[in-house]
Amino acid sequence: MKKGLLFMMGLALLTGCVTNTSSPESSQVSSSEDVVSSQVVSSTGTSSIDISSLSELAPTLTITSAKSVELELGETYTLAYDTTNDVGGVEVQVSGGSYNASTKVFSASVAGNYTLTVTVRNITLTAVDTVSVTYLPEDTEDPVLTLSSLTDVIGAVGTDIILPSATALDARDGDISADIEVVPTVSRGISITKNLNNTYTLNTLVSGTHIISYYVEDSKGNYDEKFINVIVTPSVPETIIPSESNRISNLNTSELTYVENFSRGYSSDLSKGLVWDATVKASLIGDERALAGNSLLLDYSECASNTNTSFFFGALDTYIKSGRWTIEFDVKKLEGNIPGFYVSFIFDGDNSGDNTITTTITSETTHITFNQIKSFDTTKDWHFRVFTYTGDGSFTYNNLKLVFDNFSFTYKTVEDANVSRTSGITLTNDDLDAGYTLTGVGDNYTNVSGTGQPTYVDNSKLVSGELLTSEQASLVTAENGFHSPYSILFKGQISNFDAIQGLMVDEAYDYTVTVNVLVGVAGGWYFFISNAGLAQQKATPLDSSAGLHTWTNTFGGNGNYINIGFYRDGATVLLVGDIIVSRSLKPLAETTPNGYKPGDAWHFTPEQIPTFGGNLAGTDVATSTVPVLVGQEGFGATANYYNVPGNSSMGLFHNIVEPEAKYRLTVYAYVISWTGRAMLNFDNSRFEDLGNHDAGYHKWTLDFTGGNFISMFAPDGAVEYYIGSVRLQLVNLLGQEEPQTAGGFKIGQTWSYSATQIPQWGDGGANGDDVLTSSVPALAGLRGFEGEYANHYDIAGNTSCPLFYNRYEATSTYRLVIYVYVVSWSGRVMINFDNSSFDLLEASGTPGYHAYVLDGIKGHNFTLLYAADGPAEFYIGSAVVELTKV
Numbered sequence: 107m108k109k110g111l112l113f114m115m116g117l118a119l120l121t122g123c124v125t126n127t128s129s130p131e132s133s134q135v136s137s138s139e140d141v142v143s144s145q146v147v148s149s150t151g152t153s154s155i156d157i158s159s160l161s162e163l164a165p166t167l168t169i170t171s172a173k174s175v176e177l178e179l180g181e182t183y184t185l186a187y188d189t190t191n192d193v194g195g196v197e198v199q200v201s202g203g204s205y206n207a208s209t210k211v212f213s214a215s216v217a218g219n220y221t222l223t224v225t226v227r228n229i230t231l232t233a234v235d236t237v238s239v240t241y242l243p244e245d246t247e248d249p250v251l252t253l254s255s256l257t258d259v260i261g262a263v264g265t266d267i268i269l270p271s272a273t274a275l276d277a278r279d280g281d282i283s284a285d286i287e288v289v290p291t292v293s294r295g296i297s298i299t300k301n302l303n304n305t306y307t308l309n310t311l312v313s314g315t316h317i318i319s320y321y322v323e324d325s326k327g328n329y330d331e332k333f334i335n336v337i338v339t340p341s342v343p344e345t346i347i348p349s350e351s352n353r354i355s356n357l358n359t360s361e362l363t364y365v366e367n368f369s370r371g372y373s374s375d376l377s378k379g380l381v382w383d384a385t386v387k388a389s390l391i392g393d394e395r396a397l398a399g400n401s402l403l404l405d406y407s408e409c410a411s412n413t414n415t416s417f418f419f420g421a422l423d424t425y426i427k428s429g430r431w432t433i434e435f436d437v438k439k440l441e442g443n444i445p446g447f448y449v450s451f452i453f454d455g456d457n458s459g460d461n462t463i464t465t466t467i468t469s470e471t472t473h474i475t476f477n478q479i480k481s482f483d484t485t486k487d488w489h490f491r492v493f494t495y496t497g498d499g500s501f502t503y504n505n506l507k508l509v510f511d512n513f514s515f516t517y518k519t520v521e522d523a524n525v526s527r528t529s530g531i532t533l534t535n536d537d538l539d540a541g542y543t544l545t546g547v548g549d550n551y552t553n554v555s556g557t558g559q560p561t562y563v564d565n566s567k568l569v570s571g572e573l574l575t576s577e578q579a580s581l582v583t584a585e586n587g588f589h590s591p592y593s594i595l596f597k598g599q600i601s602n603f604d605a606i607q608g609l610m611v612d613e614a615y616d617y618t619v620t621v622n623v624l625v626g627v628a629g630g631w632y633f634f635i636s637n638a639g640l641a642q643q644k645a646t647p648l649d650s651s652a653g654l655h656t657w658t659n660t661f662g663g664n665g666n667y668i669n670i671g672f673y674r675d676g677a678t679v680l681l682v683g684d685i686i687v688s689r690s691l692k693p694l695a696e697t698t699p700n701g702y703k704p705g706d707a708w709h710f711t712p713e714q715i716p717t718f719g720g721n722l723a724g725t726d727v728a729t730s731t732v733p734v735l736v737g738q739e740g741f742g743a744t745a746n747y748y749n750v751p752g753n754s755s756m757g758l759f760h761n762i763v764e765p766e767a768k769y770r771l772t773v774y775a776y777v778i779s780w781t782g783r784a785m786l787n788f789d790n791s792r793f794e795d796l797g798n799h800d801a802g803y804h805k806w807t808l809d810f811t812g813g814n815f816i817s818m819f820a821p822d823g824a825v826e827y828y829i830g831s832v833r834l835q836l837v838n839l840l841g842q843e844e845p846q847t848a849g850g851f852k853i854g855q856t857w858s859y860s861a862t863q864i865p866q867w868g869d870g871g872a873n874g875d876d877v878l879t880s881s882v883p884a885l886a887g888l889r890g891f892e893g894e895y896a897n898h899y900d901i902a903g904n905t906s907c908p909l910f911y912n913r914y915e916a917t918s919t920y921r922l923v924i925y926v927y928v929v930s931w932s933g934r935v936m937i938n939f940d941n942s943s944f945d946l947l948e949a950s951g952t953p954g955y956h957a958y959v960l961d962g963i964k965g966h967n968f969t970l971l972y973a974a975d976g977p978a979e980f981y982i983g984s985a986v987v988e989l990t991k992v
Contacts, residue, residue, distance in 0.1 A: 165191040165228040167235050174238045178326075179217060183239050185210040187224060194227025203239075217243040242278075249276035251286070251322050251330035254305075258335045263313050263392040267336060269298070269306040274322040274330070282322055291317040291333075292372045295390055313340035313392030313400050314371035340392035344369055344399025357425035360519040367512050368400035376421050376513060377402075385409045386417050397436055397471060397511035404492075406442065406506040410751065412496045413503075416452075418489045422515070426451065426488045430518040433476040433490070435510055439467050442506030446495040449476045453486035467508070485942050538617075541688035545589040563595045563681075574626045574679065578652075586654055587622025588683035595681055615689040618660045626679030628652045662692065662765070695839050698764045707835040708762075712746040724748045724756065724829065732776075732828065738803050740774020741830030748818075749826045755787050755817040756825075763812035768838040768850065771816070773806040774830040782822020789813040793821070794849060809837065809850035847915045847989070855989040861897040861982055864909060872901040874982065882927075882981065888955050890925020891983030900979045906938050906970035909985060914965035919991035924958045924971065925983040933975025939966045944974070951978060961990070 171186040185205075189196060198205055201221040203214030214220055222237040254270040261267030273283045288306045290296045295312040310316065316336045323329040346369050354375040356362035366376040368390055380388050380402075387405040395403070409415055433449070444467050466472060482488050565588065568579040582588045628651050648657050697703050712726050724746035729735040735745055748756050763769055771786070777799055784799035786808060796806045810816075818829075846852045862876050874897035879885045885896055899907050914920060922937070931951020936944045937960055947958045951973075963969070971982075 163191050163228075164231040165189060165194070165226040165233045167192075167196075167224060167226040167233040169224065169235050169237060171237070173236070174240075176240045176242055179215065179241055179244060182211050182213045183237075185212060185222060185224070185237065187235075189226050189233075191228045192226045194229055194232075197225040197227065199223040199225070203241075212239060214239070214241050217241045245278050245324070245326040246328065247277050248328045248330050249274050249279070249282060249322055249324045251320060251332055253320060253332055253334070256332065256334055258337055259308075260337045260339070261308070262339050263311055263341055264309070267308045267338070268301075269308055269318060269336070270334065271304040271306075272320050272322075273304070276324040276328075278326070279324045282324060286320060286322045289319055289321070291319055294372050308336055310338055311393050312371045312390045313338045314369065314373070316371070338392065340396060340399040341394045342396055342398045354421060354425065357422070357515060357517050360429070360517065363514060363516045365512075365514050367398070368402060371400055374400075376419060378421055380417075380420065385413060386415050388417065391509070395440055395509060397438065397509060399511075401509045401511040403440075404508045404510070406494070406503045406508070409503045409506070411502040412499045414496055415494045416491050417493075418491045420489065422490050423487065425517070426482060426490065427484075427517065428480060428482050431476070431478050431480060432514075432516040432518070434474065434512075434514040436471050436473055436512045437467055437508055437510050438471045439469050440507040440509055442504040443502060444494070444506055444508070445501055445503075446497060448493040448495060449474065449491075450493060451478075451480060451482070451488055451490055453488045485940050487941070538615075538687060538689040541686055543589075544685040544687065545683075563593060565591055565593055568593075568681070574624070574681070578624060578626055581624055581654055582681065582683070586624075586683070587656070588624075588681075590683070593681050593683055595679070612689070614692055616660060616662050616692055617687065617689050618658065620656060620658045620686040622683040622685075623655050623657060624681040624683070625650050625652050625655060626681065695766065698767050698836070698839065700764060702764075702767075702836050704767075704836055704838050707833060710832045710834070711742060712744045712829060712831065727828075729830070734803075735776055735828060735830065738774070738776065738830060739805065740772075740833075741776070741828075745776070745828040745830050747828055750820065750824070752782060752820055752823040752825070754825070755819045762834070763816065765812045766839060767812050767836055768809065769812055770807065770809050770835045770837050772833040772835075773804075773818070774832070775804045775806060776828040776830070777801050777804060778826040778828075780820065780823075780825045780827060782820060785819040785821055786810070787817045787819035789815060792848075793819060811848065811850065847918050849915055851915075851918075851989050857987045859985045859987075860893045861895045861984060862893075864897055864982060864985060872899055872905045872907045874899045874907065877981070879983070885927055885981060885983065888925070888927065888983065890923075890957060891927070891981075893984060896927070896981040896983050898979075898981050901973055901977065903933060903973055903976040903978075905978075906972045907982075909969050909971055914963070914969070914987075916965040918965050918989055920963040920965070921988040921990050922958075922960045922963055922969065923986045923988075924956075925985070926956045926958060926971075927981040927983070928953050928956060929979040929981075931973065931976075931978040931980060933973065933978075935978075936972040936974050937963075938970040938972040939963075940968060944972060951980070 166189060168188045169186070170188060171184060175183055177183060185198065187196075198207065199222070200212065202216075202218070203212055203220050205212045205222065212220070212222060218241060220239045220241070222239065224235050224237070226233040251272060251274045253272045256270075259267060259269060269288065272286050272288070274281070274286055276282050283304065288298050288300070290298070296308065296310045296316060298306055298308050298318070300306055308316075308318070314337075316338060318334050318336055319331060320333070321329065321331045344367055347365055347367060349370070352365055354364050354366075356364040364375075366374055368374045368377060371377065371390055371392075377390065385406070385408055387408065389403050389405070390400045391403045392400045395401070404417060406415065431451075447467055565579075565582050568574050568582060574582075582593065649655055712724070725748075726744050727747045729741055729743060729745050732745065735741045750756060773796075777784075779801060780799040784796040784806075785793045786796060787793055788810065792813075794808055794810065796804075796808065798804065861874075864874070876895045877898045879891055879894060879896045882896065885891045901907065909922075909924070928951050930953060933950065934946060935948040935951045935958070936946055938944055945960055947960065948956070
């Protein structure tokens with residue numbers, strides 16, 4: 107009877123004959139932390155269940171997730187189980203923490219042991235099982251790193267040096283020896299490999315003491331690090347120079363000498379500032395190829411035939427100043443062919459330099475001395491370099507390798523050299539309309555440079571058999587056009603200087619330049635006017651007999667700077683006195699000299715383009731063989747194909763445009779790959795960016811002033827692309843257009859730069875790292891941060907971050923807007939103009955979002971964001987430059 111009664115009671119529950127007073131879904135059990143739900147099965151109404159199908163079996167419970175787990179705080183445990191005959195439901199009770207019945211997820215915020223009790227019910231029968239969850243305390247314990255030895259390791263250059271083995275144990279992660287990293291603290295020139303017995307092998311060609319780091323980190327970021335010294339002996343011993351008495355900062359003081367023989371390897375002062383172009387590879391060597399100890403190796407083996415190269419000693423840049431420089435070093439050729447070899451000072455954007463020419467470098471050690479009195483225009487960035495000039499097209503480097511050592515640098519204050527001209531004068535139109543005389547007083551002359559080594563000299567020191575005779579020196583008077591106590595002395599082949607630095611020549615005027623000179627020794631002199639890139643505009647042969655002369659040259663305004671230069675083809679001495687500059691308005695023309703009028707246009711097909719080519723001509727290909735070209739605007743049946751190295755100009759027009767007019771150029775192109783910037787080259791003296799040059803189709807349009815030739819230019823890297831056609835239109839004759847800059851830009855012109863574009867204009871300071879803005883929540887939705895990326899900087903104090911380089915034109919005025927998010931900024935936020943002037947944006951960098959706006963910016967060579975007093979961490983989203991005044 108009991109058995110039957112129980113069966114009938116179960117039937118009554120299932121058919122709704124017994125009222126269920128519990129809630130439809132769950133009963134609840136409370137813990138000390140959270141409310142925990144337990145699920146039961148509910149039924150209402152009547153059922154047509156076949157009684158014969160009901161099971162009398164007890165329910166079963168199988169927990170399929172782990173029944174005993176250890177977790178870190180912040181992790182969760184998901185319960186999983188299988189059941190049968192659970193008509194009464196499943197109930198989960200916890201001893202603490204929080205359990206979500208719908209997701210079956212358990213978590214706890216306090217370390218400790220927790221129990222989950224799982225009960226399965228079937229009318230009156232149950233099945234029960236438990237899960238143990240242990241939450242461990244936060245792991246803050248560092249692992250323990252053990253080295254088999256901490257003593258110094260000694261070995262020779264080029265040999266395998268065995269480093270100690272190491273083990274690492276962590277209280278949570280156990281044996282983490284496999285995660286040990288062994289690296290040098292200065293990575294250049296060293297390789298380290300791990301051996302099967304857990305030791306490490308170091309090999310290097312750089313002698314000196316290398317500090318090696320052993321580092322290990324557990325899964326929670328706790329770490330241990332230890333260091334050992336590896337002393338590497340060179341093949342040829344060298345003299346150790348005491349560093350406390352020999353620092354590169356000696357160059358701040360006149361007549362102190364700084365010597366560098368790389369005895370400290372890459373930690374040496376000069377090693378820290380080695381800068382070379384992409385084709386010259388530099389390293390330090392301490393093996394048998396070295397002159398002694400460590401030596402600097404320049405490897406030209408990857409240089410293409412007939413490729414000129416430059417190598418800069420950037421560590422010296424900060425210390426270059428006007429005075430007498432004496433630089434000595436030893437060099438020898440290891441192998442290959444050496445072209446013309448030059449040592450010189452140069453400034454950014456200039457390739458002439460004041461060169462010392464050496465062609466006698468052989469496999470024997472050659473001692474070179476470079477001695478020069480030099481006046482530096484401090485508005486420019488100067489560098490000391492070695493330069494190879496390959497000359498004609500038959501030269502090949504043949505795996506050239508040069509090795510240098512034993513550098514000696516001495517700077518000495520020299521009175522004449524300190525007559526430096528560091529800033530140009532400001533002239534008005536009235537000044538030039540009436541004629542303006544530059545006397546060399548009050549910074550009238552600037553940027554004396556050139557291969558002829560022009561120098562400022564004191565007129566009272568001119569009596570010398572080397573320069574002028576006593577009789578000639580007596581002619582240097584105000585009555586003869588020498589009003590300044592200082593004059594410019596020229597002795598070399600090509601000499602030039604900015605007579606009026608920063609004056610933009612107006613294309614609507616003709617200019618006349620008159621120079622008073624004294625020729626010491628008769629020779630062949632030529633007088634020329636050039637633009638900012640030193641490209642000759644008009645050369646005039648001169649009466650260059652010994653004695654006083656007045657030389658005059660007239661030229662048409664061309665939108666470039668006035669530069670005055672002298673060229674000679676004979677040994678002589680030239681002294682320059684007063685210079686008079688005047689202008690007169692050009693008559694307005696209706697046509698160009700060739701008879702063309704505004705609105706005339708020319709369309710050049712691919713077959714025609716190479717005929718106007720200068721440097722690299724393209725190869726005609728049928729567009730049907732290149733599917734991506736078919737149907738593109740500007741592409742017909744054929745295209746011009748180019749595949750050229752970097753720093754190459756691809757021919758477009760030669761002697762087609764005329765200097766007296768403004769033009770618009772449209773180039774239809776398809777880029778396969780283009781590394782670096784896409785530019786147009788005007789007369790090898792002016793370069794304009796075309797903008798976007800990503801892979802794909804482009805329609806480039808650029809307005810410009812005419813010149814002798816135009817070519818496409820890839821300044822930084824290799825290029826492969828097609829040109830479908832080119833359209834040239836005559837827009838205006840000079841003097842008939844609205845005011846605009848020499849580059850053809852008008853008031854209101856803006857340039858917008860995203861975060862990923864800003865480093866391309868950088869001047870080499872602290873370059874930022876592009877980061878996804880979505881990964882930095884503070885940047886989301888900010889104006890100026892609409893792009894996908896931001897530029898992240900984390901820099902030391904007194905550091906400049908690159909913004910724009912060679913962007914502005916000298917006499918124009920601009921507005922700069924920079925969108926910045928400051929994390930932290932100690933000290934002042936400033937804009938650095940040419941390392942010569944600074945404008946304050948904020949007295950102290952306030953954390954948070956900023957739209958820094960600076961108005962009234964005059965044209966500069968470069969503009970940098972500058973952290974004046976202390977470290978800074980911030981993001982740049984974008985920047986905008988607007989032309990506000992021509």
